[in-house]
Amino acid sequence: MQEPFDVLIGGVVYSVFPEEDNVYTIFKAGEEFGKIEKDTDNVWIMLNPETETPMFGDIPEVDAIGQAISNYVHEEDEEAE
Numbered sequence: 001m002q003e004p005f006d007v008l009i010g011g012v013v014y015s016v017f018p019e020e021d022n023v024y025t026i027f028k029a030g031e032e033f034g035k036i037e038k039d040t041d042n043v044w045i046m047l048n049p050e051t052e053t054p055m056f057g058d059i060p061e062v063d064a065i066g067q068a069i070s071n072y073v074h075e076e077d078e079e080a081e
Contacts, residue, residue: 007068014065016072023047026065036062038070 002018015027022038035047037054044066045054 002073005072007065007072009064009068014068016065016069024069033065036066038066041070042067044069 004015004017007014007016012029014033015030017025017027019025019035023035024037025035026033034049035052036044037047039045039054042063044062045056046059046062047053048055
């Protein structure tokens with residue numbers, strides 16, 4: 001399993017805790033932001049905090065976090081090769 005890591009978006013630090021396949025728990029500036037899941041290459045979905053079912057809708061902050069996660073994971077994979 002991948003280790004937790006931080007990403008910086010617009011001056012805000014998000015701590016990313018990988019869970020099962022393509023699901024990540026996110027903390028924003030030390031407070032729990034929620035869980036997000038990768039749906040497709042460019043689409044990320046926020047999970048309902050109570051049921052952990054997808055909450056569909058365009059949330060730009062979730063997309064930005066997801067893109068930062070994709071970039072981080074991609075860079076880590078390149079370093080492993």
